[in-house]
Amino acid sequence: MDHISFIQNTLDLSVSVKEKSWLLTDGTLVIYHSRGVVEFVPSLDFTSNRAVVLSSGVHGNETSPIELLDTIIEDIQSGKLSLTQPCLFIYGHPAATHQHTRFIDTNLNRLFSGYQTPDDSVVEVALANRLMESVDRFFTKHDAQEKWHLDLHCAIRSSQHYTFAIHPYNRHYKRSDPLLRFLSQSKIEACLFSEAPASTFSWYSAEHHGAHAATVELGKVAKMGENDLTLLADFEKELRHFISHDSHTDNEKVISSVIEYQVTRSIMKHSEQFEFHFPSDLANFTQFNENELLAEDEGVKYRAQRGGESVVFPNAKVENGHRACLLVQKIEN
Known part of the structure; x- marks a missing residue:
């Protein structure tokens, strides 16, 4: 080396x-x-x-x-x-x-x-x-x-x-x-x-x-x-x-420029029937309004929660039992 x-x-x-x-x-x-x-x-x-x-x-x-x-x-x-x-x-x-x-x-x-x-x-x-x-x-x-x-x-x-x-x-x-x-x-x-x-x-x-x-x-x-x-x-x-x-x-105090999000939940893939209801090339942090349909798996429908949610790391091809995406909401300071 x-x-x-x-x-x-x-x-x-x-x-x-x-x-x-x-x-x-x-x-x-x-x-x-x-x-x-x-x-x-x-x-x-x-x-x-x-x-x-x-x-x-x-x-x-x-x-x-x-x-x-x-x-x-x-x-x-x-x-x-x-x-x-x-x-x-x-x-x-x-x-x-x-x-x-x-x-x-x-x-x-x-x-x-x-x-x-x-x-x-x-x-x-x-x-x-x-x-x-x-x-x-x-x-x-x-x-x-x-x-x-x-x-x-x-x-x-x-x-x-x-x-x-x-x-x-x-x-x-x-x-x-x-x-x-x-x-x-x-x-x-x-x-x-x-x-x-x-x-x-x-x-x-x-x-x-x-x-x-x-x-x-x-x-x-x-x-x-x-x-x-x-x-x-x-x-x-x-x-x-x-x-x-x-x-x-x-250790000096810095005014942060970082935009903060709270992870609200993860959507897990449970079967090969799992599918997202948005394009496969959707950009990370795309916002969905409250109650919009995000995904479906074995008849279970996942919708955006109150206040809307943004999608991060969507991947429908993950193994069963793994996370298919994160859902987040912006923290208003």
Whole structure:
């Protein structure tokens, strides 16, 4: 990895990966734990009250966050970017990226509810276990005052907000002000507040480690090498600042520019009869008026609730038992 990019190293499935470590010229310790998992620990000259996990590629075809983090990793290794806190970079599902698909057997981002017995017929189960173990080990090793996990994705459809984040429900805090400050400073347009436990990667870190965590959606799916990262320049600039500056300087009060939504409910797919009553290419955050028909499944009709609801992540092709969409309402401040 010290001679080729993190993407190239991770995607070369013909070469086995063994844990190794080395020092950069600025004293930063690099620990290459396993395929797609690399840790950077600044030299002892730095003291930080923050430890940060940055993950991408949990869905294999969501490539812009993978490329964005790869440029950051390269600059850390070359000395162009100096860290002030330990960071764990995770490239989640290289086998799916290889196949230009979202997943191999099942949606990896629905498997982080806790450790499961490996299933030889579902490759994602063992992968989820390994990624949770990586996060557990990192946060146990770096028992910082502030733990962070930004799980970076991109949407499979157009959206009325090009960038947005999902703030997971967890037992530690209802609303993470440090996270919202970061989202605002990085020009993320909107944030969805969930009121129910989930099984996503960001929820796992929030629930089990009290991390300031979010699933961050950065634009739309494109093939590796075809992403226009200039559209994510504000986010990348702030992320670089976030991991390379003293966390004590980030406590100033910021007037948030983030548009906030409350997740009202999820519509689950229960059968192959499931269908939406809107076009398959509907943009995220499209508003439906009260009582408008949204979906139908085995004769059960789902209509927009009082005050109307907006649809996010509609996908009628998900597996039975999985979420077909989120429904949200704007929070009026």
